[in-house]
Amino acid sequence: MKKYLSLILFAFLLNGCDDGDLTVQEINFDNVTPVSCSEDNTLMYKLKSREAFLLQMPKTGGLVNDPGTYVYDIPTGGNGTYRAIYRAYDGALVADNICGLIPPSTPKVVEEWIATSGKINITTTQKTSERADDGSTKLIGYNYSINFTNITFAISNSKPQTYPTYPFGTFSSTVSVPASLSFDSENASTCSGTNLNRVYNYSAAFFVMIDNIDPDLLKNEVTPPSQPRTQLVGSTKNKVYYKSVQKETGSFSKDYFCNASFPTSPSIAEDWIGQNGDDTKKTGMIEVTTTLVGDTYYHSIILKRVTMLKGNSTFDLPTDFSLGRLEVKP
Known part of the structure; x- marks a missing residue:
């Protein structure tokens, strides 16, 4: 009996030998x-x-x-x-x-x-x-x-x-x-002489803009010490943008910003908007300090605790992010 059992086991082992192919039962x-x-x-x-x-x-x-x-x-x-x-x-x-x-x-x-x-x-x-x-x-x-x-x-x-x-x-x-937050100049610009009410600063690769900025923020009146004008970032008024350029499609220049709609060139790689401000949490705020030197007003514009959004993605600007100093001669 043992002899027959040994022959059966030997035959089973022969059939189970690896012939070089991979037999798969599950992934x-x-x-x-x-x-x-x-x-x-x-x-x-x-x-x-x-x-x-x-x-x-x-x-x-x-x-x-x-x-x-x-x-x-x-x-x-x-x-x-x-x-x-x-x-x-x-x-x-x-x-x-x-x-x-x-x-x-x-x-x-x-x-x-x-x-x-x-x-x-x-x-x-x-x-x-x-x-x-x-x-x-x-x-x-x-x-x-x-x-x-x-x-x-x-x-x-x-x-x-x-x-x-x-x-x-x-x-x-x-x-x-963001790839960069370093502007080419400390001076901000505005679309003066238009109805766009835009203030912005930029480099060749990116820009930050406040679109439809409330004119009250930029009144040609000196602000008292440590009492800047403040308003919240919004979805229509005081709307904040961060946009960066797509590589090899050109660069931003001053001619880009004061059109009713943004030009199609250069192409945009990243397109972000500022989250609406919250007065209770003191987030998403715009602060403007105005000084007068000679006959020129200088509006120093700070974005405070602003979070940028694209869909459900986010990043935070520096707590006190300087958009720049806007020079205005009445």
């Missing part, structure tokens, strides 16, 4: 961090020694640089702009096997699972710098937590597999906003 990339093939993050992947998990998304409608949760459908059948594919190979993998314009001939794909339904859930959170000595913060990037729900994979010569939930992982991006 497991728990300890692998997602990587992107390019700056537009349209193809992301996770690699193991002989396995790859790929996620393809469009440039617009994939990773969104704004805190929130974004949900995308994997098209029925697995063909479309949102795709998830698992592959097993007959040899060791490197990034060029995934991202190369002409994929190498080896290693070869020996098994492929294609997602044919399900949802891609991406939760974006903001990464913010430590608060600087001047009270400012910077937006330094985003984290994207990517998960699948009810994802079904079609598998050749096997039954489909469905995962109620499956984590793809967290991907991180890096940005730097």
Whole structure:
């Protein structure tokens, strides 16, 4: 009897020997961090020694640089702009096997699972710098937590597999906003002779503006010592902008600012507005101190505790941010 049992066990071991192919029963990339093939993050992947998990998304409608949760459908059948594919190979993998314009001939794909339904859930959170000595913060990037729900994979010569939930992982991006807050001049400018009521300061790469500023803030009257005029930042009156230029599209000049609508050139890279002020919290305030030298009035304009917004993203200007000194000769 023992002889027959030994023969049966030996036969089982022979059938279970590794013939060089990778047999996959489930996808497991728990300890692998997602990587992107390019700056537009349209193809992301996770690699193991002989396995790859790929996620393809469009440039617009994939990773969104704004805190929130974004949900995308994997098209029925697995063909479309949102795709998830698992592959097993007959040899060791490197990034060029995934991202190369002409994929190498080896290693070869020996098994492929294609997602044919399900949802891609991406939760974006903001990464913010430590608060600087001047009270400012910077937006330094985003984290994207990517998960699948009810994802079904079609598998050749096997039954489909469905995962109620499956984590793809967290991907991180890096940005730097604001890129700069250093003006070319300490003097602010205004759109005098127009009905725009704008005060601004700028460099070639960015500008900060108060649009539709209340004329009472800029009265040609000397303010008493330590008693500046104050008003709150608003959504229509005293609206604050920060805008930066898109690289290689030009630069800001004085001709840009006093048009009824902003010119289309240069292109805008970052477009932020000031959060409405709160008198109780003493945030989002505009302070103007006016002095008179000879026949010239000088209005020193300070933005105090102003938070800048773009969607759900934020950064803080310095606690006392000088827009500059506006020179006015009546």
